[in-house]
Amino acid sequence: MSLSAIDRRPITTSATPSSGGVDVLRWTGFGGVVLLTGAAWTGTVALAAGVAGVGLLVLSWALLGRSVLAGRPRPSARWLKRTLVLWCGPLLVAPPLFSLDLYSYLAQGEVAARGLDPNAVGPATGLGATADAVQRVGGYWQDTPSPYGPLFGAVERLIAQVSAGDPVVGVLLHRVVEVLGLALIVWAVPRLAGASGRAALWLGVLNPLVLWHLVAGAHNDSLMLGLMLAGTAVALGALREGVDWWPLAFGVGLIALAAEVKLPALVALAVVGTALARRRGGGFVLVGLGMAGAFLVVSVGVSVLTGLGFGWVRVLGTSGLVASWMAPTNWFGFAIGGIGSLFGADLTTTMIGVGKVVGYVLAAGVIAVVLHRQLRGRVDAVTALGLVLAAVVLLGPVVQPWYLLWAVVPLAVAPVTTLVRARLAAVVAVFAVLVPPLAGNFSGRVGQLVVGYAVGILVVGAAFLLLRRKSIEKPRSRV
Template sequence: MLRADQLRWVGFAGVLLLVVTTLVKGGAPVLAAGIAGMGLLVLAWTLLGRVLMELPDTRWLRWTLVLWGAPLMIAPPLFSGDVHSYLAQGEIAAHGLDPYTFGPAEALGTGSAMTERVSGYWQDTPSPYGPLFSLLQRWIAGVVGENPYAGVIAHRLIELAGLALIVWAVPRLAKAAGVSERVALWLGVLNPLVLWHFVAGVHNDSLMLGLMLAGTAFGLESLRSSRIDWSQMSIGLLLVAAGALVKLPAIVALAVLGTAIARRQGATWGRLALVGVAMVAGMALVSAAVSIGTGFGFGWLRTLGTSGSVNSWMAPTNWFGFLTGGVGSLFGAHITQTMIGVGKIIGYAVIAGGVGFVLHRQLKGRLNAVSALGAMLLVVVAFGPVVQPWYILWAAIPLAACLPTGRSRNVLVGFLAVFAVVLPPLSGSPGVLITGYLGSVIIVAASYLALDRLARRTTPEPVKSPG
């Protein structure tokens, strides 16, 4: 087995290979090299999980995250072009228009360079994000203007701030759940999906999760003493509310913290209802203050379902529509979209039931707060109308902070490893993508054999702390 410090550099080499290939024009060979770089990082990360106990402390993992993430800072947006939508929406707001009313094509014009960089799926759709994120978008547009390179860097810095909050919060959540902090950091923060989609992909889910997890950590910390520290709890609730005003799913953490408070005050459904009313009122007050204070108003409430306007092939609730629609087309019936709508309704019902079941178990002490957060977000992702690879991190990061050693943790590792390579870094024709993936398999397999031979010849040495 390779030592941890060797695996660190194997992962760095994989990231470097990926970044270099994205800066070079080419067909299948270049793409194969890029995907092979992804595979090397996934390989290094997976093997690193077997030698965590060799590490001197958790700082080693944090510095490894810095090392692996640094090359991605200079890469173009990878795996998704959503950041171009962020930039266009910010420009709309900077022009004094409402990003919740106008899409990039209507507000900026179809001939605008900013509109052209936005995916065709989203050129005519308004922003689906909360007013806090729209404020950040407007600020960035006001500073960088229409410079796409500066805009990407600015948004990357925002998402790195979110990632820093995640790095801060995960060990604290792991401690609250009785799980090893180094395991939680390795599984929840150092995993390739975080690097691909929060750093390289510049997704605002990083900021949402950072605020949500930090708020949850603050809130749970306030419950550790005999009396609730309401000042600390208030900070936690405000951070969670801020996360929900970036992207709404963060609101789930309010339910978790509310149930934790109710459990401390008697663990009855009546007490939970009272706390729930207070949580809803508080969230409404914060939302109103931010919506009015930013000048965006409440238009964001009517665009929350914008992302669901495109049928997500990864969402299990849509499979029902695709299947029945396909069968129906054989008999001349065009029912795909109707049945997808039915599947979404079923999904919402399952989410409501699942969240209620998890809250019941948390209230009665059968599930700790961190596990409840991970379980509820897992239900939201699995049965929501849209699923993207980076959505998996909504549930994976809190689950990494609470899952014990065993099958459930191994399943999570497998899911993260698979979804880390399911999307290519850049788009291409089907033939190029297939050839690229086949070539990358050969490269990664050869690399693994070479690394295995190196490991057999290497004498184990203690890992030194970078601090």
């Protein structure tokens, strides 16, 4: 072997898992998930177990990523998919974690099951303020109409009818729906990623935010992402050699259905339309009108067939009514409002409104630039989708940890460098530990949080030292 060939070999460090070590990491992550389920109960011990579980899973996932990004043969794509199933298992039967939105879905479904319009009638009005279903909903959303599209409204109504109001059955059925969405994501990711399928599965599907919010929290973003990515994979596949119109139409239909869950999926139609215009050598405006027409046809069809009508159009901005501290567009309002309060002026609400308008304008500008670059062939379609969704999230009026998945999953699939994937992974890891596993408001439990995080950090630190000693290869010297 020549010296140059030896120099090109990947260097094994003490922080990279060996082929045998990945199995240790798999079961360490599983143990973390089991501990995490304890956070659904009350008490400092339960919270400490949950925090430790979060840390163990994030640690295991990060160390697996070092092996994947280093180009090692293990873990394989099949191994990663099986690990996803293993890590999802305990979360499927746990109470809702990280968020109470799942109880809002149940209440909105009961409103629809009573023949009322969930996009016009809030749970407290439709069910009565003292109803058990309403009491489980977060205070702010108890009388807020549903902001979701008619497809998800129909899902909520069907689950309410099947579960007959039983919250346990309702939670499990919603998890089934979101797991179906996750299955679509798992199907689409390798098809969009091509040769980088393993890295895309690790970063886009196995990541902690998926487990926390699409499985444990059962957010409908899973169904939206699943339909959107599956539709994008089918549509772009139809454009690889010429234009295969029927698969293209099917893919566009899936994306339009995703937008009937949550509207942001609509931007995928712009990306697919741009790819079609580039394939045909022009006609961007005509293609854009065709995509808008397809969305309109699907919207009318779903709204009429579900019997839920078009009330969802009026409440699309409902989620933005909360002044989210994670949204960069709100920081301007918080800053100016804080300064104004020193002089007795209440400027926060007004300035947050200004920030939102600026965010909308900037987002539109970023989307236009990205689509123009895609049309000119400077950005591929999957990267364009990730960048456009990143603009929608970061410049939108509200940011939630699970919203990051809108951009992270497509960017994980995109043909980006290892450094970019590593940076995306760092963002995922930070947001995975940023929000406590307690579902809902944790004010008044600050003491529990402090103790819980202290114990959790000690457990994770000990686990990291143990993994370095027992499941990580020793460094090999270079010749």
